[in-house]
Amino acid sequence: MNEVTKIETTLKDWETDQEVRWCPGCGDYAILKAVQRTLPQLGADPKNTVFVSGIGCSSRFPYYMESYGFHTIHGRAPAFATGMKLANPDLDIWMVTGDGDGLSIGGNHLMHVLRRNVNMQIMLFNNEIYGLTKGQYSPTSRLGTRTPSTPLGSYDRPAQPCAFALGSGARFVARGFDVSKKLPDVLKAAHAHEGAAFIEIFQNCIVYNKDVFDDFAAPKGAEDRQLWLEDGQPMLFGNEKTGSLKGISLDREALELRVVDVPDGDWEKAGVLVHNVKNRSIAHMLVELPFGEFPMALGVLYDDPRPTYESGVIAEREEATRGKDTSIAKLLAKGQTWTVSGTAADPV
Amino acid sequence: MATQTAETKPDTQIQDSMVVRFAGDSGDGMQLTGGQFTLSTALAGNDLATFPDFPAEIRAPQGTLFGVSAFQINFGSRQINTAGDAPDVLVAMNPAALKVNLASLKPGGLIIADSGAFTKRNLEKAHYEANPLEDGSLAKYDLLAFDISERTIEAVKPFGLGNKDALRSKNMWTLGLALWMFDRPREPLHEWLKAKFKSKPEIADANIAALDAGHAYGETAELSGPLKQVDMPPAPAEPGLYRTITGAESVSLGLVAGAQLAELPMFFGGYPITPASAILHHLARLKEFGVTTFQAEDEIAAICSAIGASYAGQLGVTSSSGPGIALKTEAMGLGIMVELPLVIVNSQRGGPSTGLPTKTEQSDLYQAVYGRNGDAPMPVIAARSPADAFDVAIEACRIAVQYMTPVMLLTDGYIANAAEPWKVPDPETFEPFPATFLEGLPGGEEFLPYKRDEKGARPWVKPGTPGLMHRVGGIEKHETTGNIDYSPDNHQRMTELRRDKVLGIEVPDQEVAWGEDTGDLVVVGWGSTYGPIKQAVGRWIEKGAKVSHVHVRHIWPLPKNLGQLLSGFKHVLVPEMNTGQFKTVLRDQYLIDAESLTKTSGQPFQIAELEEAIGRCLDQKCGGKLEPNDDQLPNPVGVEK
Numbered sequence: 001m002n003e004v005t006k007i008e009t010t011l012k013d014w015e016t017d018q019e020v021r022w023c024p025g026c027g028d029y030a031i032l033k034a035v036q037r038t039l040p041q042l043g044a045d046p047k048n049t050v051f052v053s054g055i056g057c058s059s060r061f062p063y064y065m066e067s068y069g070f071h072t073i074h075g076r077a078p079a080f081a082t083g084m085k086l087a088n089p090d091l092d093i094w095m096v097t098g099d100g101d102g103l104s105i106g107g108n109h110l111m112h113v114l115r116r117n118v119n120m121q122i123m124l125f126n127n128e129i130y131g132l133t134k135g136q137y138s139p140t141s142r143l144g145t146r147t148p149s150t151p152l153g154s155y156d157r158p159a160q161p162c163a164f165a166l167g168s169g170a171r172f173v174a175r176g177f178d179v180s181k182k183l184p185d186v187l188k189a190a191h192a193h194e195g196a197a198f199i200e201i202f203q204n205c206i207v208y209n210k211d212v213f214d215d216f217a218a219p220k221g222a223e224d225r226q227l228w229l230e231d232g233q234p235m236l237f238g239n240e241k242t243g244s245l246k247g248i249s250l251d252r253e254a255l256e257l258r259v260v261d262v263p264d265g266d267w268e269k270a271g272v273l274v275h276n277v278k279n280r281s282i283a284h285m286l287v288e289l290p291f292g293e294f295p296m297a298l299g300v301l302y303d304d305p306r307p308t309y310e311s312g313v314i315a316e317r318e319e320a321t322r323g324k325d326t327s328i329a330k331l332l333a334k335g336q337t338w339t340v341s342g343t344a345a346d347p348v
Numbered sequence: 349m350a351t352q353t354a355e356t357k358p359d360t361q362i363q364d365s366m367v368v369r370f371a372g373d374s375g376d377g378m379q380l381t382g383g384q385f386t387l388s389t390a391l392a393g394n395d396l397a398t399f400p401d402f403p404a405e406i407r408a409p410q411g412t413l414f415g416v417s418a419f420q421i422n423f424g425s426r427q428i429n430t431a432g433d434a435p436d437v438l439v440a441m442n443p444a445a446l447k448v449n450l451a452s453l454k455p456g457g458l459i460i461a462d463s464g465a466f467t468k469r470n471l472e473k474a475h476y477e478a479n480p481l482e483d484g485s486l487a488k489y490d491l492l493a494f495d496i497s498e499r500t501i502e503a504v505k506p507f508g509l510g511n512k513d514a515l516r517s518k519n520m521w522t523l524g525l526a527l528w529m530f531d532r533p534r535e536p537l538h539e540w541l542k543a544k545f546k547s548k549p550e551i552a553d554a555n556i557a558a559l560d561a562g563h564a565y566g567e568t569a570e571l572s573g574p575l576k577q578v579d580m581p582p583a584p585a586e587p588g589l590y591r592t593i594t595g596a597e598s599v600s601l602g603l604v605a606g607a608q609l610a611e612l613p614m615f616f617g618g619y620p621i622t623p624a625s626a627i628l629h630h631l632a633r634l635k636e637f638g639v640t641t642f643q644a645e646d647e648i649a650a651i652c653s654a655i656g657a658s659y660a661g662q663l664g665v666t667s668s669s670g671p672g673i674a675l676k677t678e679a680m681g682l683g684i685m686v687e688l689p690l691v692i693v694n695s696q697r698g699g700p701s702t703g704l705p706t707k708t709e710q711s712d713l714y715q716a717v718y719g720r721n722g723d724a725p726m727p728v729i730a731a732r733s734p735a736d737a738f739d740v741a742i743e744a745c746r747i748a749v750q751y752m753t754p755v756m757l758l759t760d761g762y763i764a765n766a767a768e769p770w771k772v773p774d775p776e777t778f779e780p781f782p783a784t785f786l787e788g789l790p791g792g793e794e795f796l797p798y799k800r801d802e803k804g805a806r807p808w809v810k811p812g813t814p815g816l817m818h819r820v821g822g823i824e825k826h827e828t829t830g831n832i833d834y835s836p837d838n839h840q841r842m843t844e845l846r847r848d849k850v851l852g853i854e855v856p857d858q859e860v861a862w863g864e865d866t867g868d869l870v871v872v873g874w875g876s877t878y879g880p881i882k883q884a885v886g887r888w889i890e891k892g893a894k895v896s897h898v899h900v901r902h903i904w905p906l907p908k909n910l911g912q913l914l915s916g917f918k919h920v921l922v923p924e925m926n927t928g929q930f931k932t933v934l935r936d937q938y939l940i941d942a943e944s945l946t947k948t949s950g951q952p953f954q955i956a957e958l959e960e961a962i963g964r965c966l967d968q969k970c971g972g973k974l975e976p977n978d979d980q981l982p983n984p985v986g987v988e989k
Contacts, residue, residue, distance in 0.1 A: 016819070018831060047814045052656075055822075062819050063832065068811035070659055071821025072652065073682050079617075079649035083656025083664065084811070086640055087615055091660065091811055109652075112645040313642075317635045324636035328608055331637065332601060333772045336536060337591045338391050340582075 006043025011036045013046065016066045027178030027203035028057060031125065032064055035094075038184040042191055049092045052081045054101035057132050058125035058203070061096040075106025078113035078122070082309075085118050089310045092191075093120035099140040100130050103159050107139075115169035116309040117195045121187070124161055124198070125178075127205035128212055135208035147208075162287035162301060165198040166280075173287060173302040177202035177217050182228065182299065189300045195308050216296040229286070229299040231277040234267040237295045247272030248294075250282075257285050259294060277303040362579045365424025367432030368526070369981075371449045372441030374408050374415045377519035382419025383767070384523055384540065388532040389423045390592045390769050393582025396423035397879060398767045399431035399952070401982040404622075404706045411473040416448045420981055425581045429879030431766065433954045434979065439522055441465060441496070443474035450486075452979035458490040458575075460525070462518065464497030492575055496521055496562075503561035504554040517558035524562025530578050534563055586771060593770040595734040595763035596626035599667075599693055602741025603627075604637050605775065606691075607663045609742065610749045611782040613638040615657030616665045617650040619672060622705040623761040624695040627667045647672035651679040651692065658688040659820070661785065661810035663745060667693035669761075670712050671702060677720055680754050684724045684846060686820040687798075687806045689748035689783070691741075696760040696875075698950045707950030707982055708761035710875050711926035716756045717904050717933060723843050725850035727751070728903040730758040732878035735770040737763060740901065742778065749783045751853055752805040758903070760925075762876045762952055785810050797830040804849030851905050858907035863889055863896030866916035869965055872942070874900045874930055877923055877953055884958035893966055903930070911938040921945055921965050923953055943971030951980050 014036040022028045039049070049067035053059035055074035062069030068091075072080045081093050095113075102110045102124045113122070129147070130136040136149040140161065144153040165173050172193040176186040178201060190197035202213045211218075216225040224244060227237045235248035245262040249271040262270040276282065283302035289295075370385070372378045379400055389396050399420040408415030422432030434454045440446035442465040453459065466479055480486055481493040500521045504514045520541075527534055538556050545552035566575065593601075607614035616639060618628035632641040640657075644650040647668055654664030668676065673694050683690045696712045698704025716728045727747050731737035737759055744757040786807035789795055797818040798806050809816045818830060826833035827841055861878075862885050863870075873881040878899050885897040898913065900906070914920050914934070920942040922931040928944035935942050945961050947953055957974050964970070 046817055048812055050811050062821070065819075066817055068817050069819035069821075070656075070686075071819065071823065072655075073678050073822055076648060076652045076679065079644060079652035080656035080659070082644075082649075083615060083617060083642070083653030083658075084660040086642060086653070087613070087657035087660035087662040088810070088812060108645055109649055112649070313640065317640065320635040326636050328605060328637070328775045331604065331634070332775065333589055333591065335591050336387055336391060337589050337772065338393065339589055340393065340585045340587050 005045070007045040009040045009044070009046065011040060014039050014066050016064055018063050020064050021060065022057060023207050025206040026057070027127065027205070028061070028125065030178040031123070031183070031201055031203060032061065034183040035065070035187065038187045038191075041184070042188060044092060048090060049094070050084060051094050051096060052077045052084070053096040054098075054106055055132075056098040056101045056130070057127075057205075058096050058098040059101060075101050075104070076109055077101070078106065078109040078118075081120055082113055082116070082118050085120060085310050086313055089119070089314065095120055095122045097122065097124050099124065099126045099128060099138045099161065103139045103161060103164065107164075110164070111168040114165055114196050114198060117169070117171060117306065119195050119308040119310060121190045121197045122199065124200050125203040126161055126200050127203045127209055128158070129205050129209035131205050131208055142212075160287065161200040162198070163284075165200075166283060166287050166302060170198045171195050171302070171304050171306055172197035172300070173283065174199045174300045175202075175296075175298045176200075177213060177298070178204055179217070180298070186299060189303065193303055194305050216291065225295050227295040227297050229275045229297060229301060231275055231300065231303070234272045234274050236262065236267055236272060238262075240265050249273055257289065257294070277301075280304065361576050363424075364426050364580070365422065365428060366437070366578065366580065367420065367422045367435040368437040368439070369418055369420040369435040369449060369452075370439045370522070371416055371418040371445035372439075372519070373410055373444065374403055374405070374417045375410060376417070376441045377516070378417045378419050378441070381519040381523045382421060384537060385526055386421055386592060386767050388527060388536060389421065389530070390590065391536060392530070392532055392580075393585070394423040394425060394580055395428040395583035395585065395769060396421055396592075396767075397428050397431045398422075399762070399981050400765045402706060404704075411442055411444055411470045413444045413448055413474060416445050418445070418449060418981055423580070425583045427583060429882050430952070430955060431981070433956050439526070441518065441522070443470045443476050443480070446480060447474045447476065452981075453489060455488055456490065458492065459486060460522075460575075461491070461493040462496035462522075463493040464495035466493075499561060499565065500558050503557050507550050507554040507557070509550075509554055514554070517555050520555045520558040521562035524559040524564075525566050526562075527559075528563045528566030528577070529575065530580060534559060585769070589772045590769050591772055592767045593734055593738070594626070594765060594767045595731065595737045595759050596623075596695075596765070597630055598734050598737040598770070599731070599741050599757070599759060600627050600630035600634070602738040603631070603665055603691065603745065604634055604639060605738070605778065606742040606745025607638065609778055609780045609782075610663055610745055611780070612661075612663040612749070613640070614665060615654055615662045616641045616667070617644050617653040617657070618642070618667055619644050619647045619650045621647070621669050621672045623697060623764045624667045624669045624672070624693065626764060627693060627695075647675035648679060651676040651683075651690075655679060655683050655686075655688060655690055658690055659686070659811070661808070663689060663691070663749065663783075665691045665693070667695070669695050669697045669705075670699045670715070673712060673715060674719075680726065681720050681722060681724050682822045683754035684720070684726060685822050685825075687752045688754075688808070689752055690754035691744045691748050692754060692756045693741075694756055694758050695764045696758060704950045706761065708876065708952060709925050709948070709950060710758075710760060710877070711929065711948070712758065713874075713903065713926065713929040713933070716758055723847060725847050725904075727753060727755045727850055727853055727905065728758060729755065729901055730875045730903055731763055732873075732875060732899055732901065734763055734766055734768050736878075738770070738773070743901075746781045747853055750781055750805065751803055751849060752808060753850065758875060760876050783808065785813070786816060787813055788815065796828040798825060799828050800845070800849075804845065804852055853905055855902040855905060855907050858898060858900065858910045858913055860913070861897040861899045862886060864894065865896070865913070867894030867896050868917065869893070869895045869919040869921060869962065870898050870914060870917040871895065871962060872898045872900065872914065872920055872922045872930070872934065873924075874903060877925065880953040880955050880958050881923060883955040884962055887955070887959050888962050888966070893962075895962060895966070900930075903933070906933075906937060911940070914938060914940055914942075919943065919965055919970050921962065921970055923947070923958060923961070925952065945971055945974065947974040949976035950982060951977060954980055
């Protein structure tokens with residue numbers, strides 16, 4: 001892939017003239033702004049940028065981005081994006097999906113785009129509900145969620161998007177939430193990753209599933225409930241000043257993560273793990289950390305690139321093409337042929 | 349290049365055409381034998397048509413009735429349009445093959461049977477109580493039974509193969525005998541075997557030895573009686589370079605040529621399905637022609653990736669068969685809505701649901717023309733033969749690119765697998781239709797992604813183009829800006845614009861394939877029924893009847909003169925391998941009394957049954973259905989006769 005020239009833009013350059021049609025107070029607004037704020041910082045070029053989405057509230061996203069955009073069909077955005085990337089690897093593709101679009105109807109495509117490792121950013125807005133169809137429970141809704149289609153409460157266990165992504169072979173898995181100030185940093189890390197970069201973004205559906213993420217996303221007490229991971233840094237949360245500093249350590253007997261107190265800020269003594277974004281085993285534990293017992297793991301959970309799908313396809317095509325005759329006349333006349341001479345009326 | 353001369357040997361009979369059917373167990377290599385015999389027949393300058401028929405099971409239990417695989421070839425020194433009705437020669441490699449295929453053999457036809465395979469166990473598996481080779485039950489045929497198995501083992505003995513491996517060459521022994529029968533050179537086969545078993549020269553040598561032994565067996569004429577050499581001069585053909593081609597190859601090459609004429613790289617998204625996979629296989633080997641193939645995770649992803657590639661500026665192509673086409677339907681609607689070029693190849697098979705995966709049918713016409721949610725007009729064109737599929741594939745690419753629309757190309761299982769001689773076209777004679785991308789606008793002009801040209805097509809803008817960023821999607825869009833627009837008058841106008849764009853596609857006027865422009869009866873066909881209809885109509889024309897044959901390539905939109913043309917006949921008969929789908933379209937479009945002649949047994953029409961139906965039609969009893977024909981391919985496998 002060619003090194004793309006960095007372009008100077010401002011947030012305004014990424015806004016379209018279309019009226020944004022999400023409900024007032026929807027978390028999507030904050031994500032839209034975070035993306036529009038991040039792109040100028042990346043030096044992204046609107047003409048090479050494509051936003052591709054499926055169907056659902058989140059999937060309206062491309063209409064509000066002044067770039068190329070394709071609002072496709074329910075669940076299939078990964079397939080469209082794969083075709084685009086193979087046709088033009090220089091395109092910078094951002095895919096937007098939701099918990100219903102990406103994990104229910106489109107779960108199959110999401111799995112395959114991750115395992116193939118097509119170079120793009122995949123933002124899954126997780127609001128644990130179907131918003132656009134008026135509030136049915138989704139594959140990430142918690143057990144017992146009461147909705148019009150589950151009046152007595154849902155009884156299927158929720159899917160875990162990051163665990164799904166990692167299990168599918170993703171080489172970049174990150175988490176953020178709509179109003180978080182750190183979301184642009186997560187987006188930048190995803191963009192810097194060559195390959196399929198999966199970002200779960202918790203998003204507040206103000207109408208059908210209001211404030212379900214407040215347990216960790218609400219500003220009050222956030223430091224005790226959010227574990228922001230940073231490569232090379234100890235896994236700490238809480239507050240040293242108030243004496244509530246805690247960390248994550250590994251119980252090597254049980255092969256489980258544990259929350260430990262960190263007295264006097266001495267995390268080494270407390271046995272706190274240092275985050276290594278390339279450690280896949282720890283990543284598997286981080287994506288499954290049960291919230292409540294543990295804080296919510298946020299930031300870049302895993303980032304270990306390997307060759308992208310399109311680079312493999314291109315290399316194979318170049319290899320297969322080298323030295324080959326590309327005359328269509330010869331192609332048509334391939335194999336065993338024979339010649340009829342004379343005239344049609346009187347062939348020899 | 350037949351080498352046969354006028355000095356006919358005493359035992360030689362002259363024939364202008366002949367139908368041979370090779371039948372054996374799935375593991376006997378009958379398709380390979382048939383394919384190689386086809387090639388040598390083509391090289392000898394005969395015209396030909398083939399019908400490969402194999403079980404849906406990959407390795408059906410040995411010796412069983414449902415494990416029989418057959419390959420029929422009709423070849424001659426005159427024009428051949430069908431794989432032939434009843435065979436003149438049946439090669440039966442085991443009792444099951446004889447049982448399943450015997451009824452179709454012409455009275456007095458020749459049976460060549462491998463008596464070595466008529467063991468007690470195999471006879472039981474084929475539900476024979478007595479050995480038919482010995483009990484006189486085949487008296488009305490010419491029977492030539494000898495131990496091919498044993499002779500093969502003997503021939504390959506020097507190569508030290510075990511019996512099981514040795515018997516794998518049985519088909520080559522049989523092919524050698526067939527080559528002798530029709531005086532065909534063995535050298536091309538030798539070359540082919542050497543190339544095929546390049547890494548295993550001992551296997552190549554064993555097969556060559558078996559082939560030569562079969563040939564020598566005929567030559568030394570240890571046999572007397574039924575086996576005679578047949579003298580078949582080449583068929584008249586236009587001068588030029590020829591090769592044989594199957595429909596799947598032909599579609600693939602046509603797509604490659606079409607993409608080149610559009611000056612576009614091709615992206616092919618596919619998913620394995622019978623009988624369409626062969627197109628994916630062919631294209632996967634043509635990367636040097638700017639082809640990218642992508643085996644997607646499912647049928648939906650296959651078409652969606654192709655639309656994604658079209659959006660990015662390549663020619664997106666996808667291919668499948670009925671059930672897969674059903675899965676792609678929603679994405680076709682999106683393709684229609686965002687108005688991007690796309691070619692969808694449908695190799696039809698028997699349906700509904702999984703239906704008859706390996707058998708042919710024409711029952712996806714409604715699906716192609718009408719089968720989408722909303723008013724979703726899409727051009728549909730159909731190939732009539734393996735060779736014709738090349739031109740049709742180019743035409744599909746042309747329409748897709750010039751009109752910015754998905755196009756469905758219909759072939760079927762028969763066309764996909766069958767082979768025929770093909771006069772290799774000269775690419776210099778093709779008319780290019782280069783795609784144009786909008787790359788900028790004169791200063792101050794507003795960019796309107798849905799502003800149409802004189803053809804009704806919107807501009808194609810590749811992402812990466814500066815200043816023309818825009819958004820597309822499946823929601824109804826404004827007539828010119830393409831922004832979301834749900835307003836009533838806009839939706840009505842957009843519905844009409846999409847309809848009119850497709851109806852306005854320029855298609856050539858309909859020609860009469862055979863016969864006069866007016867008359868008592870016109871037989872209207874589409875797709876793979878071309879061969880049998882042409883022959884059957886030809887027979888009635890020879891008898892002096894006022895019958896004509898019209899074969900429609902452009903199913904939607906229909907040629908502008910078609911209604912007028914059909915009104916010049918007293919009767920319109922529409923033979924189809926479905927329950928009358930094209931008939932419905934014709935009745936709807938032209939308010940004519942089109943009569944259906946249907947066949948839904950998974951078997952192609954035979955000339956004789958069509959000839960008879962035309963006779964009934966001329967006798968004022970037009971239409972009806974044809975019963976399954978137990979005597980033709982594909983056989984009612986596993987059924988006692």
